[in-house]
Amino acid sequence: METVRTQELLRRHLPPAPASVLDVGGGPGTHARWLAEDGYRVHLVDPVPRHIAEAEASGCSVEPGNARALSARDDSYDVALLLGPLYHLVDAADRKTALAEARRVVPPGGLVAAAGINRYASLFEHTALAHLDRPALQDGIGRILATGSHDGKKGFTETHFHTGPELEAEMREAGFTDTRVYGVEGPVRALLKATEQHTGESLTGSRMFASAPAAARMAEPYPDLLAASSHLLAVGRN
Template sequence: MTSIDPLIASYYTEYDEASRLHTTAVGRLEFERTRELLRRSLPPPPARVLDVGGGPGTHARWLVEDGYEVLLVDPVPKHVEQAREYAPGCSAELGDARESALPADSWDAVLLLGPLYHLSERGERLAALREARRVAVPGGLVAVAGISRHSLLQEYTVSAGLTPELLAGEAPWTWPGRTRAVWTRTCRASGAPPNGSPTSSTTSSRGAAPRERPTPCARSRCAWTDWSSRSARS
């Protein structure tokens, strides 16, 4: 089996992936929507489904309950053990999305719902896709999930409630009852605030004196910087 990044192995050894899709609203939505889409496209049971990078068996469980024959492969030993316990009737073994000893043309459906966003190199992602196509029967289903490289920014924009006016630097951002913070856009070639504006500062709602902040790093093309204090959010 091809070795995986030690950081990934260490992360999943410590992190409880088994609860991720069941304990939060976002996780539950991801689970329900993924199951809905798969049920639309999967061949009818008792088709054979290969769940590559299937983790602790979250999807393997309902697939088995729906009548499918499921083999789950995952590079994390902890996940394989969890899948065997959580999804009775599912076969689970150590495996890698990029390379396997499984026979060609042998699975009616192949799921890649996790591996692609852990493979940072394009060549590795293509290898995983080629392997999925190799083991799938001709005309079989290959279902793939990915994450945009901009997803973290998109998620933060939504969760922080960033408006177009705020992103354009035309409005202050207020943390209710605590801190008023000014967002500034810093352009690449300049270490100073744009258009000669004064250095941003934070004013506490408790009347503390404004505190000057250091100039943000100018290595990127531009940066949106929240000058609010962490202590004010506690």
């Protein structure tokens, strides 16, 4: 669901292929692969050697690197994607630097898209999994809800969790215009997860699964519903 909707949202905004795309923090090439298949010229940067090795099979060029200090020249790509770095950068100053670097490598009018994990995602996730009878987990999720941060000592990795308005503000403060934040999965991901968890059945191909993207699209005009989506995608122009 996350991948399908990310593709859908990016395809609305991407310039026509064969535009050049810098996939910053692109991991093993999850998005680089379909972008290359769509005809884009993709260069992937990631700090993890294993990811770089896997991404070489995705049809793009690869390079080890850091979102806060890109080797790319100014104005050298039509599009820069930050579909992983922002939630791994728990310090606001580091996120600001990463966004500034992404802006630097695209020309005026160039597209930058950045993903975030919703601050409320862990609450919805563990409600769906029926884990909230555990006081320690309640405490951890409570800290995420209050601060937007997880220290990575238990469970999930060290993470910053955005609200929709916060992610939009970070994009605008970085100098992007025409900024918009989308809820990626929309308001039904927890419902799907709970149904699969407690019935033991995969919903892929079901009417319920087919309804989920429709619900996400219907929610797009209503900013209040951003809080219900596990992942956020911000797009803006240099």
